[in-house]
Amino acid sequence: MKIRPFQLGLAAVSALALAAVTACSSGTAASPTPGGAASANTNPVSVLIGSSGEAETTAVTAAVAAWSKQSGIPGEVKVASNLTQQATQGFAGGKPDDVLYVSTDALAGWAANKSLEAYGDQLSNKSDFYPKLVEAFTVDGTFYCAPKDFSTLALVINTKLWKDAGLTDNDVPKTWADLETVAKKLTKGKVKGLVLSHEVQRLGVFMAQNGGGLVTDGAATANSTQNVEALAFVKKMLNEGGAAFNTDIGAGWGGEALGKNQAAMVVEGNWITGAKKDYPNLDYTVAALPAGTQQGTLQFTNCWGIAADADNKEAAKSLVEFLTTTDQQLAFAKAFGVMPSVQSATEGYKEANPTMVPFIDGAAYAQNLPAQRDVSEVLTELNSKLAKLKDGDPQAILEATQGDLQAVVG
């Protein structure tokens, strides 16, 4: 604890306010656009990214450079240390970066204050995106921005622990009952059969597999029987010892639990490749999640947002189209392991990444988590209760969530 400058909130707001003042003045100075000139706008395009590391930064920079060469419009890539905060400051100051990563969580807020341009319908390759991804970036019927890439969740199996327990490829769980059985078989000593994060972003897969979901057709359905049953199933597995939360075994996430041989199975997305860097000896197999009453998983994605205050929207759109071409999507997949958001790249991706096929196959039945305005706070609240699921009452937890959800989605 240090003595902070007076009132953090005030400082933050004031910084924005000052930025706004400066931006406004410069804005008025620049606003009279050169009239008459029919030549295209050649203002440079700046791209704000939240990078997962060196590989992603290099790949995006190279792609933007390739586009600049083609279009003759200068492009610049900036890596944000805190993307939401930096983008927010840009929007408040009226001088945002033209193109930026936008998460599904942030979309509704920035759509509501009209910071983002809704350009989705103008994309020439609109129909190539997976429909569920288009849905994820659609707010009140308007398709805002082009999906950048995505991942679904799948069952990631620690091959060594799997073999040690005498299991074969035929034992990969297909149903909840199978999952329970193998989890128990794999649980031995310090090894837990199934390790989960106590958040709806992972446990939600069980709701999806049971035909549930937090929001159905725009109405809150958190306390549905399907959801309650799903959480009750997770609770049962936790209490019977076959499953554990990663925090209970001291792992930061599933990949760490897998890498340290603490977990035989985890539910994670294709970012599991990152665990290979930390644990080079790790050997894993990816399988589709077991089905409940149906196949189900969740998907996570970001989009290429374009700021409503961008200097050069036309160029920004052309850049986004360039970045979402089949070839470019496959190049990104190769460079930093993401999954292409366009269907035309599916086969290419499968060929290049045979072990990752279950992730992309999940796209057929994956659900989006609700992302309406203020919903992310409700999910955080739900997660804070899921941490205590082992001793908690699934019905009560979901009833509380239902109340909170109704307050924001109706």
Add this chain to the structure above:
Amino acid sequence: MPVDTTTQVRAPSSAPGRQRAGKGIHNQTGTGWLFVSPTVLILGIFLFVPVLMAAWVSVSDWSGRGSPLSSNVNFVGASNYAEMLGGRGLAARDFGTAIRNNLYYVIFVVPLQTAAALGLAFMVNKRALRGKGFFRTAFYFPSVTSSVAITVLWLFLFSASGAVNAFLSAFSITGPNWFQDPRGVFHLLMGGGTAPAALAEPGLLGISTWEWISGPSVAMCAFILMAIFTTSGTFMLLFLAALQSIGEETDEAAMVDGASAWQRFWHVTLPMLRPTMFTVITLGLIGTWQVFDQIYTGSKGGPSKTTLTPAFLSYQTAFEAQRWGRGAAIAFVLFAIIVIFTLLQRLILGNSDPTQPSRRDLRAQRTRNTAATTVPVGAVTNSTGGGSGG
């Protein structure tokens, strides 16, 4: 200060002299303003105007895009405040939870760090201590280290398989997974379990009495320990300065009077440290209520929101949820809380002690210019005037 000069200059001068002097003073005032103008200007632009703007944001529907002063931002009255202070919704519960967490943090950190700082100051003030300089530096060191670095260090020390738990296991104690453990320590002391029906109803600020009495979570305890560890050194320095200004004569005089070491500490030294104590507790209160960076780098409010604090909630509400009005409103409520706590503390510390003379007594004493016994008291109260005068 300028007031003093005027009285001194004006009083003896004759009528024409006074005029001249008055003019000179006028010039002096002008020059004075000129000299302070950079500070006034900077403070005005970077502190006063932003505070006013934030106040406006807290009663407006500013959405986070463009200037808050533009014409399409509307006045919404106290609704941002009402939402979190009066409601039963998520906003109110989050705020209530944040206040509860921070209250426990303050209750534990402020007394403990003050006591620790005082203890350390006494130790390194001992004449007999060898390597005084080393110890002073060592104790002060955590204060000069960046709080982010210390937070990261703490995350390692208190991880499930970290040094702290390894140490505990040497005594056959299984340590908790500190930063992931949302259980409240008072709940744990009560034997855990669930809320009795009577305490489970939503109460003050939307959270139940059972939640109010949970105590700090295990995770928050790690933060509490960290705050004490980092800040005690800073306050040790303040106490050390105060101790050194007391002088040995006082202690010797008390010794001659036959006071034991404990009596000398409790009845002589401690009352003389009162002004410093006031400063330390005030700074401690302000700092603990504003705790932000540890939460931001360490836990982001988790586990289960038990390390959520109003300062962090304000940030989250504004920057992540894009609810700027409510974010600013939280900051203002936090400001009010700090002011109230400081005033309360001033009231308690300033008036409860009979050995402490009031300002009027002091003035009377000074004019009477009384003898030996009041000298130490006079010394104390003089510095009281300096310490708490602001």
